[in-house]
Amino acid sequence: MKFVLAPDSFKESMTAVEAVAAMRRGVLSVFPDADCVGVPMADGGEGTTEALVGALGGSVVSAPVHDALGRPVQARYGYVAHERLAIIEIAAAAGITLVALADRDPKITSSYGVGELIGHALALGATRFIVGLGGSATNDGGAGMLEALGARLLDDSGADLPRGGAALVRLHRIDLSGFDARLAGSTFQIASDVTNPLVGAAGASAVFGPQKGADPATVRELDAALGVYATVIAALTGADVSARPGAGAAGGLGAAFLAFFPAELRSGVDLVMDAVRLADLMAGADFVFTGEGSIDSQTLSGKTPLGVAEAAGLRGVPVIAFAGRIGSGAEVLYQHGFAALVPILPGVSDLPSALADGAANLERAVATTCRLLALPRRPATV
Template structure:
């Protein structure tokens, strides 16, 4: 039997390659001679750089930048010198995982470090960029990134604003006189994992703000501040980004790319699937195993399992998704998933579930394969 193993990472539990290894162990416990094709995935968030570098070649570049709270860190991005291509994950500089849970505050968190990474890649000679949007701790509309590249965000008195999404409520003018001209000569492909707009009930603040530490009051404050920001952006560059699909990605960072960069917005998983040549690997496969930490209705907004299911569907290959948490199964079954399998086998606290993720995934895959074996026997 031929299995394609194409999961994303299981956040805070295992990387995509680790998930692939656990899946393979589970398969071989039942089908020792199975043909297991490894195809770790990503959708613009964690693991995007490593996955694309594995597919395209290139080097890992370390650069000193600032995290979402302005603290100095070392971030890494990929560089393919032959193509002058930089591969950047927003989460490497402005990631939620870089900030302790009790310190998370999207009112003050900034994407400044993302701009520092782009500037360093430009210094290396990059003229093409793939930027993975996902896993950010920020809700500043990309203002911090633009500031790192030379833009100034000023209040009505001409005073520069402090970092963070909350301060954008006082934004009056964006000064682009010092903006890095090299940005205009570079092409950016944005690998996003969501299609949410910037504002409103489906926007960056309402949908993702609570995950980043925003309570109800902060969510309303951030949404209003991004509304002010969107108005000033329109006055500055003549483009209304408030309702564009993907503008709400990474706390509105998508809006900054759409407004100020030569950009192509693509589903992050589509970018990775193309680089990994997943379509070629699907030919002749019996099953595809995918998954990530949580599978729910948000999965349909461009997450890895949905992208993999759509690709497999074009080849008529059944897809089974594994996750630490499964909800909205009735909705998902109508979108290409043959089965949705929760991997947690007993009631436990979150730290335990995360620590036991690889073992639980291996067991869940093995159990699923035993059921597949029964099915195959009955077909004979």
């Protein structure tokens, strides 16, 4: 039998790589001769680097960069040398988790470190990039990233602007004469399920600014600044990114990628599935096992298990999903290609124990499921 094991991470309990290992142990305890194809998955957010590095045989690289407040940090990204592919999560450099709650100020935080990561990968020889947008502490429209890659953001006197989203209200011109020429020969696939525009009531500042420390007055200030930024971009490139879906992702980093990079915004899970060639790996499979920490009706909004189930459904392969929690409305997933939803907890448990025992519980649940699959089918009696 052939099993494709394609789980996402089980947040705070297992990485996707660890979940694959637990699933494999469970399958082999019942079917010792089974062909288990492990494909760690992600949806473009946290864990994407590890999942793709594990699936594509890459390595993890550490680079000295600056966080959103300009402090030196070591950020990690993935690199697959034989494909000249860099896998970057912007949160590794400009992540909100790197900034203490009391220090969060989207008026001054910068995406400069993201540009430093891209520059480091270019120096390694990368020509292809997968960039996961999510978890940023910034609201600068990607201006800091552009600066790190050689662009200059100038006021009406020709002076360089300070970093941060608030300063963009004084932006007069963007000088790209020093912009890294290697970018033009590269491709960027941007993993994001955010469809928010750059500005306005559904824009980066209004929707995501409060999560990053913006009060209502600051939201208005930042939205106005990004409006100026969009106007300057339009004058330079002829492209209006202000209302473009996805431009507001990661505090407006989406806008910078769309305006200045050879970039394509894509659904995170679809991008990852294509990168690991999941469809090809499903050929001849008897079952696909997927899962993540929680499965409920929200799984339909672009989560990894749904993407895996849709891909398997096109090939007629049944999908079984495992989760630490099967939540409200999960039964709707049976209408979207799932053969079974299996909770992994063996009984009542407190959260710390459930998280700590996640791998053992997943292995046990997979083994139990495989025992059911191994039951002989008896002919119906009259």
